[in-house]
Amino acid sequence: MQRLPIRSLAGLTAIGLLTLTLTGCGTRAGAAAHEAASTGxxxxxxxxxxxxxTKVHQATGMTLLEGPxxxxxxxxxxxxVTAPPGEPKVLRVDVRKKTSRQVHTDARGAYTSAQFSPYDGRIYLTDFSHGDIVSLAPDGSDPQTFFSGEVDGARMNADDLAFDRDGDLYISDxxxxxxxxxxxxxxxIDRDGKNATVLAxxxxxxxxxxxxxxYRGLxxxxLTQNRVSYLLLDGNGGVASRHTAIRVDGGVAQTDSIAVDADGNLYQALHGRPAMVVYDxxxxxxxxxxxxxxxxxxxxSATNVAITPGGTKxxxxxxxxxxxxxxxxxxxxEGIRQSNGG
Known part of the structure; x- marks a missing residue:
């Protein structure tokens, strides 16, 4: 990975004491998008x-929003991702009132995604720089380290996160x-945090x-190949097959986070360009x-997206x-669980 002024899940430059290698539209526009979906x-x-x-943090020289x-x-x-200790690392936004407040901060985490578990309802965060998975109570209290350590002999650079229906975690490393x-x-990682396995x-x-x-595949x-791979799951916690599904013509931009709507469409965020591309x-x-x-x-960069559950905003x-x-x-x-951050 090259070091760039802004890295979304691709990477971050040095921040403070840590050196990290992290990296709606109006009615007419919405109608045009729906027409595109039907006509191809x-x-x-x-x-x-x-x-x-947020503004650029003086301590880190960056700000990088993620994981809605x-x-x-x-x-x-x-x-x-780049918020220094003491400044909000997780924010809660009232999109109607256009206000925000701090939910969580700590001394060392560089959090690149957030998700709510369907098993225990807690907020789960991926710490890219340390490879840890941290969980919080829904109100941001009671921080706990859910998982830390090596997986098959190597620590993760935990980037994005998805939950299956049972609450097991699937992480891009x-x-x-x-x-x-x-x-x-x-x-x-099993929902109890005790068993971590490499699927691919x-x-x-x-x-x-x-x-x-x-839920049949992932x-x-x-990012560095500008492609989207599809992993067909075997129904027993493993991968049955894997192939390159989409090659993204991003020009100077690279593939960042992904969300999926109720029709199965993919929303592919772009690092290096404030835009997203949508595929069926x-x-x-x-x-x-x-x-x-x-x-x-x-x-x-446009790093990620969340679609209102049951709505299209x-x-x-x-x-x-x-x-x-x-x-x-x-x-x-419409938005579903797979549309909601990660």
């Missing part, structure tokens, strides 16, 4: 600004990114991870979600030297 045409959807959540996820009250939780080697893995290895900086709408984006489950490109040109200056995290922002657009289909 690629259309442009213009996202609209909701609010600026809705709680049961309809508030949006967001992580700031971006190890090898800084060396530019395909050492990345998909790791499965030899991946090129795996970043986004999401279950397909039917979509995994490989067969790899057909349906839409490109972009920030209006006049607002895009100082914004370098989508909220995208966007960051750069101008700060960390939330943008909104109309998704092509």
């Amino acid at each position: 045409a690629d259309t442009t959807v213009r996202a609209q600004k909701v609010m600026r959540l 996820v809705f709680d049961r009250d309809g508030n949006l939780l967001v992580v700031d 971006s190890r090898g990114m800084s060396e530019g080697e395909a050492k990345g893995r998909v790791v499965r 290895d030899g991946l090129a900086a795996p970043n986004g991870i999401s279950f397909a709408a039917d 979509w995994v984006s490989e 489950r067969n790899g057909e490109r349906l839409a490109t979600v972009e920030i209006p040109a006049r607002a895009a200056e100082g914004l370098e 989508a909220y995208m995290t966007v960051s750069g030297p101008a700060g960390g922002y939330l943008y909104t657009f109309d998704a092509l289909a």
Whole structure:
């Protein structure tokens, strides 16, 4: 991985005492996106600004928003990967009132994703720099280390996170990114945190991870190869097969996080460009979600998205030297668990 001014799940430059190698739209736009989904045409959807959540931190020289996820009250939780100790590392956003407040901070975590467990209802965070999985009570209290240590002889660079229906964790491990080697893995951890296994290895900086709408497989984006792989699951906690499903023509941009809607469409975030591309489950490109040109200056990456559960309002995290922002657009289909951060 090259060191860049902004790295979403791809990597971070040095921050403070830690050196890390981390890296809705209006009605007309929403209607155009839905038409694209039905006709197979690629259309442009213009996202609209909701609010600026963060400024560049003086201590780290960056801000990088990630892992948007809705709680049961309809508030949006967001992580700031590069927030220094004492500043909010997890924020809760009231998208209607356009306000935010701190949920959690600590002395060492660099959190790149957040998810609520369907098993115990707690918030789970991936710490990229240490490979730990940390959990919090829904209100942000009671921080606990859920998992720490090596998996098959190597610590993880835990990036994104997806839960299966039973509450077991599936994690994209971006190890090898800084060396530019395909050492990345998909790791499965039982919901009790006692058993961690490698489901797939030899991946090129795996970043986004999401279950397909039917839970039969996993979509995994490989950042340094600009591709999305599909892992067909065997129903017994293993992988039956794996293949390259989508090759993303990103130009200077690279594949970041992934979300999936109720129709099985994939929302592929882009690192290096404040935009997302949307594909159907067969790899057909349906839409490109972009920030209006006049607002895009100082914004370098769209890292992730959460779609309102049961609705189509989508909220995208966007960051750069101008700060960390939330943008909104109309998704092509309703939000489900696989649409909710990760």
